[in-house]
Amino acid sequence: MAFRGRMSSRRVALFATLAVVLLALGWMRYTGAAALSGIEFKDMDWNEDGELTRGEVLQGFFMIVAVRTTDGARSCVDYRRRGSGESIRVECRTTPAAP
Template identity: 75%
Template sequence: MAFKGRLSNRRIAVFATMAVLLLALGWMRYTNAAALSGMPFKDMDWNEDGALTRSEVLQGFFTVTAVRTREGNRSCVDYRRRGSPDSIRVECRTETAP
């Protein structure tokens, strides 16, 4: 059986798509995107009008960041617009030691 030295166009397209997706996920993790912070989609109502829109979900990936802080047994996640020091929402929880 002879080995074909070139990759087919379909395989090149699949590899390129996978590379772009991995780079996008890495960038979102690096920038602390809110959508990768463990927040469910139903809680991404950023303007708190009671209706979740596709735009608000996309903001969770590209516009809103999640900044995690920990003080003793209390951990908080501060959701902010990218580049802004103002908080949109802060979620805190107190964890008990085992």
């Protein structure tokens, strides 16, 4: 089973595309993109007008970050604009202590 030499240009393009997608997902995860924080698409109505647009979903990937904080049994997610740090929405949950 010998290596056959050069890869086809189609295969190189496929590997390059996959590498770019994986790098983009890694960068978004590292920077805390809101869309990768576990929020559902229906909750990405950032301007709260009752209508979810494609632009708002894209903002969840590129312009909105999710900052998680925990204080005892209370955990919060603060959704902020990337760059300015302006808070858009804060969602908090309190979980009961285990017996």
